[in-house]
Amino acid sequence: MTTLSAVARRARWWNHARVRRIGAYVFAGIVVALVTGPGGSEGHYSNGLRHGLLAPRVIPFIVGGLVVWAAVELGGRQLYRVRPLVTTVVSGSQRRWQSPVVRLVSYGLLLVVAIVYPMHISEFWRVVAANEIAIYVLLAIGLNVVIGFAGLLDLGYIAFFAIGAYATAYFTGRLPIHAPFTLNPFLVIPLAIGLALISGVILGFPTLRLRGDYLAIVTLGFGEIVYEFAKNQQGITTGSAGVFNIPHFSIHLLDINYDWGLPSLPYYYVSLGFIVVVMFLFSRLENSRVGRAWTAIREDEVAAAATGVATLKYKLMAFAIGASTSGLAGVLFASKVGSITPDAFTLQYSILVLVLVIFGGMGSIAGVALGAAVLTWLPELLRTHVNPQNRFIYFGMLIIIMMIFRPQGLLPSRRRAREIRFAEAGLEGADALGPTPGSGLTS
Amino acid sequence: MxxxxxxxxxxxxxxxxxxxxxxxxxxxxxxxxxxxxxxxxxxxxxxxxxxxxxxxxxxxxxxxxxxxxxxxxxxxxxxxxxxxxxxxxxxxxxxxxVARTFQNIRLFAALTAFENVKIGAEIRQRTGPIGAMLGMPWVRRAERVSDEHAHDLLAFVGVQHRSNIIASALAYGEQRRLEIARALATDxxxxxxxxxxxxxxxxxxxxxxxxxxxxxxxxxxxxxxxxxxxxxxxxxxxxxxxxxxxxxxxxxxxxxxxxxxxxxxxxxxxxxxxxxxxxxxx
Structure with a gap:
């Protein structure tokens, strides 16, 4: 009897799965209508809802949802026929991507675009490119070494950026405490890289024995210490008043005299140069013994140690390399913007860089650079399209959608993409940031 | 006794x-x-x-x-x-x-069989990150040595035909043998x-x-x-x-x-x- 009634229930037309999915498509249509519709504003919070839902403009979206439903549900077989075609095209392009010539040419074209395109944009976008995109791309590439390659969760990453920036202020004589000599910011770069590297090692040596969540908390604490120090030690860092008039880069060699002044474009090119060099070096590193050791540690630290990988040494190396990249970005930032305040180095920015890395695709250098560029460019773009105060709502929404539908990031690294597939299939050794299975074993 | x-x-x-x-x-x-x-x-x-x-x-x-x-x-x-x-x-x-294998196989799941063995083969190499970044000749030489060693060991345990397959996709018995190869690679x-x-x-x-x-x-x-x-x-x-x-x-x-x-x-x-x-x- 029960089975009979179950059959009867299933037979009702409105219980049919295909029919029930209509609701989902209509709902999706309404959501799209809301998102693309007028935004709310401070005085009228429900503005968007009223104009999105009650105005006649919602109707075409609902109809659109129904059309998509009909296309998918009734024309489904045709769609499935398209699918193998799509996969051949995709896998074909992947195969072609593996050829070094194709890759070199594509990277070359991208570089040309990155060089030529900024010449034709307004000063506003040049400032965005030099002050934000270039700096964040560099930061993300550095953090990618720590998180993407070695699998260490660092929540105090921006502290090394601060160290680079304050080192610039110190060595150019803009801090209350005076350096024994003052230097051109260009010459501060190696010093700042060295300082960030040393502080990375100092932080890493006692703490890298910890793993996963514990390491994250410790690095978070380190970030706070650096921030509070910059804010409160007025005699050393000028405190929350900030440092001003940090000189621009300049070259005075023989007959060459060039000053990077206020315009953003020259700074953008310097940063671009550093980014290209760093990307090239790090991709070499990824495919070396060091990169393999990092992957081994990330996948299974116990097995890595049992196979002879000096885990602490390689983790320190990742930390130091990431930190020095951050320090380099700090010099570029301080010299370009000319003034720094402690508020540029809060936890929020550490998390932002982390988001950039995850969004772009942990472990993939090109992906991380692209992700950072897109995510720093987007809020500026939204500024002119939506209520500027609301733009980070869209930003947040994009990240949520991205993580649900493409957790591996924009351009995932091959190794990481596999790990995510294993995680979804419930296989071992897959958790990217958490402790490795059985990791309680080692001291 | x-x-x-x-x-x-x-x-x-x-x-x-x-x-x-x-x-x-x-x-x-x-x-x-x-x-x-x-x-x-x-x-x-x-x-x-x-x-x-x-x-x-x-x-x-x-x-x-x-x-x-x-x-x-x-x-x-x-x-x-x-x-x-x-x-x-x-x-x-x-x-x-003194090398070991594990009771529950612990391979580096997202790496290929070959890369798994290579990690073992290069633990005594002295090449560092800077040499690797600059692509120094001695680094390339060391890579070739460990490549060869890894190939030999994969052949020794009988999974050479699977060397470019990721470790977790191997059959169970192959994973066991791969783990032995990885341990043997450390000489x-x-x-x-x-x-x-x-x-x-x-x-x-x-x-x-x-x-x-x-x-x-x-x-x-x-x-x-x-x-x-x-x-x-x-x-x-x-x-x-x-x-x-x-x-x-x-x-x-x-x-x-x-x-x-x-x-x-x-x-x-x-x-x-x-x-x-x-x-x-x-």
Missing amino acids: TVAAEKQPAVDRDVCIEVSNVTLRFGGVTSLADAGLSLRRGEVLAVIGPNGAGKTSLFNCLTGVYRPQEGNVLYRSRGGREVSLLDRKPHQICRLG PEVLLLDEPAAGTNPAEKRDLESLINRINKELGVTVLLIEHDMRLVMSVAMNVVVLNFGRVIASGTPAEVQGDPAVVEAYLGTPADGGDGDAAPR
């Missing part, structure tokens, strides 16, 4: 791992109690015992994962160097020449195998048997083996040590151990009515 007594003088010279009086406790639980064994160079020694007898704990003490409260573990390398394996980190022990003098036959089918067990023999004979690697499969133990092991509740209850040749009443008791329990004494561990 008279056999062992006669061998005593010879044993001293070519023992490569000497475990003496090792006691390991976790809080109130004693995992190893005064355990000892000597592993002679060139032999295949099996450690057997019921579940929870402390076999894997013993391996973990040998490889620096656990630090026993008492006792000592001495290791004599081929060069005659004599060091204690306690107080050393797992990677240092591996570099000294060990002693190989510790933790239940290599667990979960493998009879055909794979036969392959494993010949593989262990070849590791021992062709590569000259001393093997310490934990295994439950008695047929495999009887066929590859020259000597057997039996652990029960963290104690060594018997040692000797497989045949001697098989007939030992203490071993029978450990596996089958004390007979209530005296029982027959000739049951043997399976």
Whole structure:
């Protein structure tokens, strides 16, 4: 009897799965209508809802949802026929991507675009490119070494950026405490890289024995210490008043005299140069013994140690390399913007860089650079399209959608993409940031 | 036991791992109690015992994962160097020449079979991050050396046709053999195998048997083996040590151990009515 009634229930037309999915498509249509519709504003919070839902403009979206439903549900077989075609095209392009010539040419074209395109944009976008995109791309590439390659969760990453920036202020004589000599910011770069590297090692040596969540908390604490120090030690860092008039880069060699002044474009090119060099070096590193050791540690630290990988040494190396990249970005930032305040180095920015890395695709250098560029460019773009105060709502929404539908990031690294597939299939050794299975074993 | 007594003088010279009086406790639980064994160079020694007898704990003490409260573990390398394996980190022990595999296979799942072995093959290389970033010639040379070594070992264990497949996509038996290849890539003098036959089918067990023999004979690697499969133990092991509740209850040749009443008791329990004494561990 029960089975009979179950059959009867299933037979009702409105219980049919295909029919029930209509609701989902209509709902999706309404959501799209809301998102693309007028935004709310401070005085009228429900503005968007009223104009999105009650105005006649919602109707075409609902109809659109129904059309998509009909296309998918009734024309489904045709769609499935398209699918193998799509996969051949995709896998074909992947195969072609593996050829070094194709890759070199594509990277070359991208570089040309990155060089030529900024010449034709307004000063506003040049400032965005030099002050934000270039700096964040560099930061993300550095953090990618720590998180993407070695699998260490660092929540105090921006502290090394601060160290680079304050080192610039110190060595150019803009801090209350005076350096024994003052230097051109260009010459501060190696010093700042060295300082960030040393502080990375100092932080890493006692703490890298910890793993996963514990390491994250410790690095978070380190970030706070650096921030509070910059804010409160007025005699050393000028405190929350900030440092001003940090000189621009300049070259005075023989007959060459060039000053990077206020315009953003020259700074953008310097940063671009550093980014290209760093990307090239790090991709070499990824495919070396060091990169393999990092992957081994990330996948299974116990097995890595049992196979002879000096885990602490390689983790320190990742930390130091990431930190020095951050320090380099700090010099570029301080010299370009000319003034720094402690508020540029809060936890929020550490998390932002982390988001950039995850969004772009942990472990993939090109992906991380692209992700950072897109995510720093987007809020500026939204500024002119939506209520500027609301733009980070869209930003947040994009990240949520991205993580649900493409957790591996924009351009995932091959190794990481596999790990995510294993995680979804419930296989071992897959958790990217958490402790490795059985990791309680080692001291 | 008279056999062992006669061998005593010879044993001293070519023992490569000497475990003496090792006691390991976790809080109130004693995992190893005064355990000892000597592993002679060139032999295949099996450690057997019921579940929870402390076999894997013993391996973990040998490889620096656990630090026993008492006792000592001495290791004599081929060069005659004599060091204690306690107080050393797992990677240092591996570099000294003691490699291991795990009971539950622990490969680097997202790397290819080839990359897994290569990580083992390059642990003694001296190339650093800066050389790698700049693509120095000596780095390329080192890469070629480890490439070759990894290829040879994949062929040795018989998974060379799968070298570009990611480790987690390999069949179970292949994963077992790949893990052995990874351990062998570190160029060990002693190989510790933790239940290599667990979960493998009879055909794979036969392959494993010949593989262990070849590791021992062709590569000259001393093997310490934990295994439950008695047929495999009887066929590859020259000597057997039996652990029960963290104690060594018997040692000797497989045949001697098989007939030992203490071993029978450990596996089958004390007979209530005296029982027959000739049951043997399976």
